[in-house]
Amino acid sequence: METLIKRLERSTLVQAAVYVLIGLFILWNPRFFFDIIVYLVAGYFAILGLWAIVQGMRHRRDGLPPSFFMGIIYLVMALIVFFFAEVLASLLPIFIGLLFLFGGIIRLVQALGYRRVMANRWMYFLVTSILWIGIGLLLLTNPFSSLLVLFQLFGGFLIAVGMMELVLYFTLRRSRRQVV
Template structure:
């Protein structure tokens, strides 16, 4: 079984790495469009789940004569899909702000610790954490886009390194 897993993993390594590079490039060159695409993808997935639940429950209704919980969960998924489709930009734009608030709070706790223990390294760290949190609070969307671009570069780097490793291990 382990041998089969290893062979499948090795066989699909290049595809996996190419996907990393493509997704990383999409994030680096147009992070806003990537967010929008992910929003549509999530909304589509929720819609598909909803429609499948409704259809499955409809088949059961034909047999039993009454609707079950599948209809209700299907409707909930459909409503969530529509809500996510329309409110995804709002949800995405609020998350960095909330993350920034939590980082600022963490930075304040770290600062209190650093001042009480008089550790220079901890003081510098807490100030850096406070600055990072403040940047996220006062410029949330741009900060998120920069963070996503860094993530994109990491994906590209991982894909390239794994492809190089793949060909080195083959030789």
């Protein structure tokens, strides 16, 4: 049981740091964050496309293999993401909201499982899961008119979640010391 708590403790601290750093970065410059996401996604599709085209050209026999055409599709997707990022970004709150909602549901199930192992301290996990579910539902309803404001709010939520993860870290640390 001690190794389980050690692993939870370590991963919770890393998650807290990542959430807080990304949240601060988003609050500081949401437009830059948006542009980076666009470049990363477009670049990812472009690399996949070029790789598939090269592989298709290397392995062709009687005509071009399907991987060559998949490469072209990936390149087209990269161009679409790059040039139509604003339109695609209007769908982003829905995807982020779904990620938070599903993440919160998973954390809720975990919290209920920790009830037997951690006595009273499982409530921190419960509160965090409810926070995640709430954020997900808020993002799915998308009451905000500006995507950049939504990004800033998302950054604030990440900082809040990171702080809750820090509380969980110290709770897990205390639990581990009590077990030893």
